[in-house]
Amino acid sequence: MTIKQELLDDLEKRRKQASFFGGQERVDKQHAKGKMTARERLDTLFDHATFQEWGMHVEHGCHDFGMEKKVLPCDGVVTGIGQLDGRPVASFSQDTSVGGGALGQRHAKKICDLMDYASHCGLPFVAINDSGGARIQEGVDALSGYGQVFYRNVVLSGCVPQIAVIAGNCAGGAAYSPALMDFLIMTRENANMFICGPQVIKAATGVDTTMEEIGSAAANASISGNVHFVAENDDHALDLVRDLLSYLPSNNVEDPPHAPTPTISLELDESMNEIVPADSKGSMDMYDVIRRVVDGGVFLEVHQQFAQNMIVAFARVDGIVVGVVANQPKVKAGTIDIDASDKAARFIRFCNAFNIPLLTLVDVPGFLPGVQQEQGGIIRHGAKMLFAYSAATVPKITVITRKAYGGSYLAMCSRDLGADVVLAWPTAEIAVMGANGAVNILYRREISGAEDPDAKRKELTDEYHARFASPYMAASRGMITDVISPAATRGAVSLALRNTLRKSETRPPKKHGLIPL
Structure with missing residues (x-):
């Protein structure tokens, strides 16, 4: 008995709807800014056609504040497992074209389910962040979702490598999940990461500031040290993920990907x-x-x-x-x-x-x-x-x-x-300490009383170095x-x-x- 064609047609319709993001107009706006869509980022990261999606048909669970009439494909986040240079890696990519990529209860559950799987199977975890933060309409449920993600970041810590890509907005509490991960990669344009924005800082402290000063890739990389790598664009960020993972094991019970050469480089340089x-x-x-x-x-x-x-x-x-x-x-x-x-x-x-x-x-x-x-x-x-x-x-x-x-x-x-x-x-x-400083302390009187203080200082410095600072002295011990x-x-x-x-x-x-x- 063959499956009814209408069921296959319905399946294809649902998959297309889930894959259409927040509509062509929003996709075009992302492309105009030089940004990839959520699925484009995952397709670029992983080996061709190897991404296996989880939770494509998940829908948001909020039925207040007019949300019951809204359609949010995949609840604003694409999650799943892909092959990267032939090994499995767990990843999610937030979809800013769907409800601003805001995190709600089911959005968080998709991420948490993936993190649990990464933990159980020993897979590296890559988070591509592009979100407006917590979904206001879901109130404390959204905050709870963030808390569950943070908890799992800590559970995964030291067990599997965790890499965060900041490819868009990452503000307020949303910034703490990347902060709990091992490496942060941030795109130079189109991305920001901060706890309190310029307007909040102005209202609370009276200090004028700009997003460039507090939330840009440059500020996070060079001043605060929150970010480990600055990427020129989405493509570069994903290249950095691949490059970074090429040095790392999938988990803490594996060895790094050593490939010892048949011979050792013993020639002198x-x-x-x-x-x-x-x-x-x-x-x-x-x-x-x-x-x-x-x-x-x-x-x-x-x-x-x-x-x-x-x-x-x-x-x-x-x-x-x-x-x-x-x-x-x-x-x-x-x-x-x-x-x-x-x-x-x-x-x-x-x-x-x-x-x-x-x-x-x-x-x-x-x-x-x-x-x-x-x-x-x-x-x-x-x-x-x-x-x-x-x-x-x-x-x-x-x-x-x-x-x-x-x-x-x-x-x-x-x-x-x-x-x-x-x-x-x-x-x-x-x-x-250095020989000069030590000699000035130990032999101050001898130097000051010498006929030629500079010559005496050099003589004592050479003697101090030979007796106390030489590598052969340390080697002898x-x-x-x-x-x-x-x-x-x-x-x-x-x-x-x-x-x-x-x-x-x-x-x-x-x-x-x-x-x-």
Whole structure:
């Protein structure tokens, strides 16, 4: 017995209605702004024709305030599972052409059902946000829906990677779901993210401001640090999602997508020796070091526009995925400040949660001094780095290139914080403080009483460096695994990664550590 044709026709009619968004006029308006529709974003993200939709026929459940006569296809959100480079990924895309993409009870249920499935099956979760916020007509039910989404964001945290794309409006309470996720990607145009808009701020505080100052991609990426990547448009944002996921496992019980090369790059890179300035006071560009260590000079930098004195990025070394944490001497001399501490600590904890080895490149003169830093809690924020590195049980490889002074030396994954392999260049200076400062404190009288104070200071500085700051001094005490030439760095790092990939470390049983937040 064949199925009746009228049933097939009815099915096709319903599918077309659900797929038509909020009407052609609204779709045209989105396209005129350079925005994709909800389904276009999902079709672009996933491998061709692999998206399996969930809840296409869900309708809103509000029958007050005239809503009973409104048709909201899919209740304003498209949810489902697609294949991305051959592996399943859960995703939703809010449809701003349908009721402004506002979240109601059933809209939230669709998202929550998908998140539960991602949790049970160990799938990465991608949220494409373009919504006017809570659906006013549904009152507390809409607020409850947000609460249920937030709860699941926390349940998924550390279990599967969570990536949020801010492709339109994301205001008020709606901003907290992306904030609870691992990575935020925001389009430069057509998107905003804030808790209180300019009008609310003006009414509450009397301060005039603009959306550009508080809610734009630039403000969220460079000032507040809420956003990790800024995309030029929807296409670029989805490319970033794919690129990011290419470095990540699907869940916390899998290894990253390592693809070890058959041979290890042991040849010397003599150009690395030219990176180090002849003058120890000169600034070195750590990007030059990273490009020479990682495969093809290719890496995906995270939080590029925020706290630029600290670099964090994903890369590969002879096919092994690594998370790179590095000081950038060209910005604030590479000192660690409040924002740099937060940036690094968050990245370290993500890498540890998803089994990604950590490669730390060190050139740090200390924590940034200043009244604002002290009053802002540099002690508390800096302690986050100490905590994150100490808690991390993944392979930890550290390379000390030049300066490594005081507490900042420890904070950049010293042997004492559990580094498995610590390599140092001959140019490394490892000490409580720089030789010049130490000599001025320790030998002030001898210098002032000398016939030639400058010559005496240089003599004592050289002696101090040889006795107390040389990498060989640290190596003699077992704090350095080996002193290597800069030219040998890539090969030494690659070997260290291969030798530590099977690392297994058990810590005392507990619910969780209490990181200084």
